Amino acid sequence: MTTKPSTAFIPPEAGMLGFVRIVPPGDSPQAALFIRDTSATVTSFGRTPGILGRFKGMDWQRTVLMVGMIIKVRAPQAPVLYDLFLNLRDPDVSISPFVDLAVQPKLIIQFFGDGGNPMTACMLNNPFREFARRLLKQLEEYPVWSKEQFTTAVADLKIRYPTAESLWDSLDHGSPTTPGKVE
Numbered sequence: 001m002t003t004k005p006s007t008a009f010i011p012p013e014a015g016m017l018g019f020v021r022i023v024p025p026g027d028s029p030q031a032a033l034f035i036r037d038t039s040a041t042v043t044s045f046g047r048t049p050g051i052l053g054r055f056k057g058m059d060w061q062r063t064v065l066m067v068g069m070i071i072k073v074r075a076p077q078a079p080v081l082y083d084l085f086l087n088l089r090d091p092d093v094s095i096s097p098f099v100d101l102a103v104q105p106k107l108i109i110q111f112f113g114d115g116g117n118p119m120t121a122c123m124l125n126n127p128f129r130e131f132a133r134r135l136l137k138q139l140e141e142y143p144v145w146s147k148e149q150f151t152t153a154v155a156d157l158k159i160r161y162p163t164a165e166s167l168w169d170s171l172d173h174g175s176p177t178t179p180g181k182v183e
Contacts, residue, residue, distance in 0.1 A: 010116045011036040017071055017082035021097040022108070031097040032108040033071065035082050039113030041075070048122065050074030051109060054171035055128060057135045058085075060153035064145045065138060067098075068157070070168050071109075081164035085157070087150045088139055102132035 011018040011034060018034040035042075052072040057065055067086035072079045088095050101107075107126040113119045161167040 010034055010112050012116075014038050014041070014114075015082065017069070017084040019069070019084060019086055019097060021094070021100060024108075029096065029100055030104045030106075030108070031101040032110060034110050034112060035071065035073070036112040036116065037080070039117070039119065041080060042111045042113045042119045044075050044077075045073055045080075045111070045120070047120065049111070049120070051122070051124070053127060054168060055131055056171045057131075057138055058153075058157065060149075060156065063143065064149050064153040065135070065142045066150065066153060066157075067135065068167065068171055070164065070171055072168065081168060083164050083167050085154045087147070088135075089142075089145055090147065090150070098132055099136065101126065101128050102136055103129070105129075 009018050009020050014037045016036050018036070020032055020034055021029050022032045023029045050073065053070070054072075055067060055069045058068045059065055065088070067088065068083070069086065070081055070083040072081050086098070087093065088098055104126055106123050107128065108121060108123050110121040111119050157167075161170050
């Protein structure tokens, strides 16, 4: 499970979370989370990292509906947080991974270290299925937005939630329509 993917997006820098579509050998396409950090940080997580996740559909001025996702990984000194805002209407990025997320029973989380080298991976029951289904239905209520509108929406949210910790807290206490968390 830790073979280096040839076509999937590996986050380019340490501290980044990526949401990708992979095709495991002999299996159908599925969404996966790729986390890249320094090799020392990934090693500190151990063989079976403790992972918590929070996610929510985040409305911006009834114009943009983005997905806020944050993953917290247990580490010896302090938990490490990785966040991501997904633009489900980006014409350069297919919505297919999110559709996969709505139906697949398992979720792969792959960790990469220095140089983008795969280090460890885990598979867990997909905690995002119901959330993804609800959000895809909610997405139909929104007009098509531009990349510029999405960028503005993310910038606004980063002002409201300037740290990963503040985003973590907001995703736990947000809108009653599409919040979620997995532990």
